[in-house]
Amino acid sequence: MTPTVLIADDDRSIRTVLTQALGRSGYQVRTTGNAATLWRWVEDGEGDLVITDVMMPDENGLDLIPRIRRVRPDLRVVVMSAQSTLMTAVKATQRGAFEYLPKPFDLRELLAVVDRALAAPTAPVGEQPPAEPKDADERLPLIGRSAAMQEIYRTVARLTTTDLTVMINGESGTGKELVARALHDYGRRRGGPFVAINMAAIPRELIESELFGHERGAFTGATSRNQGRFEQAAGGTLFLDEIGDMPQEAQTRLLRVLQEGEFTAVGGRQPVRANVRIIAATHRDLRAAIRQGLFREDLFYRLNVVPIRLPPLRERVEDIPLLARHFLDKARGDGLPFKSLDSGAVDRLRAYRWPGNVRELENMMRRLAALHAEETITADALDRELTETAATVEDASGETAEPLARAMERHIKQFLAAHEEGLVGNDIYDRVIAEVERPLIQLTLLATRGNQIKAAAMLGLNRNTLRKKIRDLEVPVVRGVA
Structure with a gap:
């Protein structure tokens, strides 16, 4: 029997495109521009799959999902939205949507989702999605409408219903801790603590004590028992930042904890259950570190259950204007003067390479909000700011310095030329x-x-x-x- 797909979207052109594409793929299609008609079809037992927009004239499509699950728990729902935010993806997933697709969508991807949804096994009767956070609101911990960010939103949304270990990889300033916090704040363990530890900032000799705690007398200066981060994070999430900097002896202990699900404090004998979700992050290439003998391969595979790669800002140029305006609004909320960007300034921001990524952009917007005299930030103002920030900074003699790579090339050539007769x-x-x-x-x-x-x-x-x-x-x- 040919499956029937029910489509609800107030945009006639989208209904037409989907009808044609699904029809060519062998599906029967019924379309409507409102939620009321869709709900009537669902109640009447029609359809094998629902595709619904979020914003419709009579009802929010997200509000339909729990109702559909109550009366037709076997009916899959695919959500489309032009809002394209992390909150939309999270709400859709946590209310029980099979998949979330941002608009504009790729037709091939949508058809693949339809095929998967209709082939997926029926959910057990009585199975309900996890409750949404009671304080869920429209705060946006992550900003961006680029394809790269949409994929991250969808991944984060899927992971909020699990306790899987996650490895976040990205350059400095890309927002690795923001993603970790989003996974915690919208996940199953949001009622517990979020505890972060930066491996690069802890002295080697103290890392095990910081992670697992220590008993009184465990070492010189240990005058009392001290809880480690694993105990502090019990019932919640432990964020291991810059995991690539963890010493090998600590890597071995962490691996044992992940394998056995328990640990002992330094100087202790009583095992303690490790009731935490692990999220790790690094800016390093851990596979290269494994080849160099600097990181344990078995630990890598324990941590890299679900990898998330955060793109550098230069790979999501279309998000830069949105981010810049967001940071200016945030600065205004912190008491700094109101500032806006003219079109020329936006062009300058899009053309810059942003080696410091989103963090560098935020710092620059705050600096301009505080120090720029005019309300409107122009291209000329950005040129001055970017010139001071870029590699062509002035040296002590007042002359403009060369970019580092060019200066090093010149220096090495001079060095080699001076030893032509034989390298010393x-x-x-x-x-x-x-x-x-x-x-x-x-x-x-x-x-x-x-x-x-x-x-x-x-x-x-x-x-x-x-x-x-x-x-x-x-x-x-x-x-x-x-």
Whole structure:
């Protein structure tokens, strides 16, 4: 028997396109422009699949989903929406939609979803989707309408109904912790704590104590029992940020916890159940770290159950105007003056490469909101700001510095030319790298006022590694620079 697809959308052109596409694929189709007619068909037992828009003249399509599940629990519902936000995806999923598709959609993808929905096994009678967060509102922890962000919204929405371990990978500033928080805030464990720990910011010798806690007398200075992050996160989510910086001995203990579901505090004997959801994040290529012997392959596969890749801002250029306006509005909400962007300024923002990603864009918008004299931010104002931010910053002599890659190329050519008759020694690589590392570490320490923990985090290094480099490269230690 030919399956029948029921379509509800107030846009006649979408109804026409879907009718033609589904008809060519062998399905029978009935369409309507309102929720009332769709509901009547559902009550009458018609249709094998529903495709509904969210915003319709008489009712929100999301509100129909729980009603449909009550009277026809075997009837799959696919939701379409032009709103294209994380909240729409989460609400659709948590109310029981089989799939969420942002508009404009790809017809091939929609047809594949229809095929999957009709082939999927019937949900057990009485099975209900998890309740929505009581405080769910329209706050948007993630912003963007690009295809890359839509895929992330859909992935996050699907994961809110599970406790699966997630690995988030992305460059610094792409919003890895925001995604982790969204997974927690809209997931099953939202009633529990969200506990984050940055592996790059914890001294190597303290990581196990920080994660698993310690008993009194476990080591010098342990004058009382201390809960670790696993205990603090009980019933909730533990976010392991910069997992690629975890020392190997701690990797071994973490693997054992993931395998056995329990841990013991440092100096302790009594096992404690690990009642947490693990979300890990890194900006590193962990597969490369595995090849280099720096990260355990078995731990990687335990953590990489569901991988999420966050795109850098340069791969989602269409989101930049929306993000910029959002950050200006946020700055205004924080008491900074109202600012707007003219079209030329928006073009400049879209053309910039954003090495610091969304975090860099937010900082720039806040800076302009605070310091730009005019209400409208123009292309000229952006040119000045971006010139100061980009690689062509002025050096101490007042001359414009070359981009780093070009300067290094020139320097290496000069170095090699000076030794044409025969290269002196066999350590050119180490000498050149040291020339880059020394000022990089020195300037980072200046920026953090000598705080080595913060400097290590900024550089993406373990603190012990940074201390060794400071010693080996003879970097002057700065303390409390004003």
